[in-house]
Amino acid sequence: MNALVTAAKKEGTLNVIALPPTWANYGTIINTFEKKYGITVNSTLPDGTSQQEVDAVKQENGSPKAPDVLDIGLAVALANTKLFAPYEVSTWSDIPAAQKDPSGLWYEDYGGYMAIGYESKFGTITSLSQLLTPKFKGAVALNGNPTAANAALNGVMLANLAEGGTPSNISKGVAFFHQLKQVGNFNPISATGATIKAGSTPVVFNWDYLNLSSYVGVPGWKVFVPSGVALGGYYAQAINKNAPHPAAARLWEEFLYSQASTGGQNLWLQGGARPVEQQAMTSAGTIDTSAATALPTVSGTPVFLSQSQSSDAATYLATNWANAVG
């Protein structure tokens, strides 16, 4: 570890990509890392998608500006493992086996559950069908196009599960959004922090860590999770095989998976995201308990889409989404 710190300090720089400073506490995480190790973090394309991260790795291969580390959706990670260097952080055994690649090419980092965030002026939402009432005219939005953005695909899946659908067949979710569109409640504006703050997208299907009042900056912002529907999703970390700063990249991973009170795992938790080592940290007592209890509660057995369920959903959406809400 000491040798790694020395080597990383010598490199002096770390290139990260697609890390919005307000997303899962990344602003603080980057600052803490910079201060702790005296390494400059170059953050590019903060609002990029996972696919754009991979494209940057390919296009800037060999350049000193190429991304060193990736925070990436699982579907994209699995399709691009040949770009990654295997690495096992020192807390490797605390990552549940199902949430990491056995050879260390990728490892899940943090995640959350899908939730419906909404402005308090709507009162309290207790069921999905309420969203079809006239009160929600032009209000209900997704975080992007479900054929492109993972969060939006999971938004449709959330409706699907709440409507009694199964993870391997998303059609009931698409049917729900078709109904929303027909009653005029579907809002096609892409929900971002800015649109939520401006009130243009007052109801948003999104990950719970992006649906926090502190994240969206709307006082009284509430969260609704349909009962018994715990649709989870985790992002994954990976190191660029040809990283221009290989030691700094590995030190960054060590920092992100550190269970210290100012380590990456607890910092993610403070940003409302559930760190992958949460269970081990709870048993070991290293978790930030006040941040952990502040998380929205979800009931039911957690569902994580498998690779084939996710790609079946994407295929169904590719042919049916445009017709359902167009």
Add this chain to the structure above:
Amino acid sequence: MTVAATTKTGVRPSWAGRRPHAPTWVGTVPFLAYVAIFLLWPTGIVVIDALKNPDGAWAFSNVSEFGNPLIRGYFIGSFKLCLLSAAAGSVLGAILAYAVASGDPDGLIRRLYLSVSGVLAQFGGVTLAFAFLVTIGPVGLLFHASWYFDFPWGIGLIYTYFQIPLMVLVFMPAIDGLKVQWREASENLGSSAWQYWRYVGGPLLAPAFLGGALLLFANALSAFATIQAWENQIAYIVPQQISTAMSSEVGLSSVNEASLLALGLVIMVAVVMTIYALLQRRAARWLR
């Protein structure tokens, strides 16, 4: 006024005879190089990628995707939006241009309109979408409407915001080209205002008008950021689907699909610009 730097008549500079005359095409090399690098090369990449499969092998059967109702839907969407915004933009823009042109040629109004048009013709993208959002969006300052989400009518209305000023800019020279003597001549021959427009003004302006309309059509074809910021949860038009095909993180990304769609756009633009060039040639006959 003194003319200093000339040599005496008949005395040629000593190097004059030795300088080789560069062929006339040399002057166009920078331009051609620019076109090759920034237009032909990227177009070539698009065409080649469009005709390959993800493994890099040739797949000419990709072209049959243009028959896929989904893919066709994006082109129909693009066509509708362009047609609507070009039609509204060209008619309203032409009327506005005529109104402005019939005023004082050096007047304040005209200068104001032209410079404002110059700015607004470039006012698109996220800023334009946001401007409409805060004006008539769900929490708009003026009123709250939802019809503007309608495709193509709502988004078409937003597009006219930059289409009308562009039409004013491109149509104004044609109106200025209408000589007042022609009007006097036709009046001297006893024609009514209607007859003047039907037989003189209208035919003279028609090529410029149609050319302007086609330019607006091509302009709307490539406008992407406005609609993407306005409503991006569904792809209505080709550029949006290209974006989805380039950046999908749910396993639907395909450079080849994106390139094929781009190829379709290249063909659409080529057709439109060919017609535009033909009309311009006709309009240029009397615009000198």
